[in-house]
Amino acid sequence: MNGIESFLYEVSKFFLIPVLVLLCVMFVYALFCLGTLLFDLGLRLLRGQGRQPIAQFLRSHPKATQEDLELQVLKQIELQRIVSRIAPMLGLVATMIPMGPALIAVSAGNAQGMAQNLVVAFSAVIVALLSAAMTYVVQSVRKRWLLEELNQVLDHRDQVQTHAHVHAVQPNVHLAGALHA
Numbered sequence: 287m288n289g290i291e292s293f294l295y296e297v298s299k300f301f302l303i304p305v306l307v308l309l310c311v312m313f314v315y316a317l318f319c320l321g322t323l324l325f326d327l328g329l330r331l332l333r334g335q336g337r338q339p340i341a342q343f344l345r346s347h348p349k350a351t352q353e354d355l356e357l358q359v360l361k362q363i364e365l366q367r368i369v370s371r372i373a374p375m376l377g378l379v380a381t382m383i384p385m386g387p388a389l390i391a392v393s394a395g396n397a398q399g400m401a402q403n404l405v406v407a408f409s410a411v412i413v414a415l416l417s418a419a420m421t422y423v424v425q426s427v428r429k430r431w432l433l434e435e436l437n438q439v440l441d442h443r444d445q446v447q448t449h450a451h452v453h454a455v456q457p458n459v460h461l462a463g464a465l466h467a
Contacts, residue, residue, distance in 0.1 A: 295386060302383045305376050306410060312373050313413050316420035319366055323424045326431070340435045352440060359432045366425035370418045377414020381407040 326336035343358045344350055350358075384403035391399030 298383050298386070302380065302406075305380045305383070306406075309373065309376055309380060309410055309413050309417065312369050312376070312417040312421075315365075315369060316373075316417040316424075319424040320420050323427060336431065338435055340432060340439050344439055355436055355439065359429070359436055362432055363425050363428050366421045366428065370422040370425055373414045373418040373421070377411040377418075380410030380414065383407075384410075 329336040339362055340355055340358060344355065347354065384407040388400045388403035388407070391397070391403065
């Protein structure tokens with residue numbers, strides 16, 4: 287190998303451990319997300335509704351606009367969206383890095399070295415794909431639930447504003463009727 291090839295090889299080896307750690311963190315996060323989704327599903331089945339993060343946000347920010355609420359929906363699913371897209375990329379990186387040493391082991395006749403590197407490569411891609419699949423499902427379901435809640439919150443807000451407007455106009459109608467009498 288020349289200098290540039292050796293440098294690239296060393297750089298790629300350096301990133302293997304951080305990528306594997308990130309994949310483990312993403313896998314734990316995906317399991318956590320799946321667990322909270324199942325918990326919310328249980329709440330929905332038992333109580334008819336799950337947690338309501340948009341309504342909670344609106345209670346703490348009563349002057350929030352529709353754009354603020356839509357931004358809150360995106361914030362609720364942002365990390366799941368990122369993990370579902372980044373995990374497969376990191377899985378590919380974690381698969382490709384050990385392939386170099388595995389090929390070197392094959393050329394040297396070291397079957398055990400090749401097998402060890404392939405185990406790391408295939409395990410990493412499996413964990414990455416499982417993480418991506420779980421977070422994608424959670425993100426899709428959460429997005430639907432959040433948009434349903436957003437519609438309910440906005441409908442309720444419109445009804446309250448219409449009701450307040452009708453009551454504000456009605457006293458004037460009675461006053462105008464009294465003046466004509």
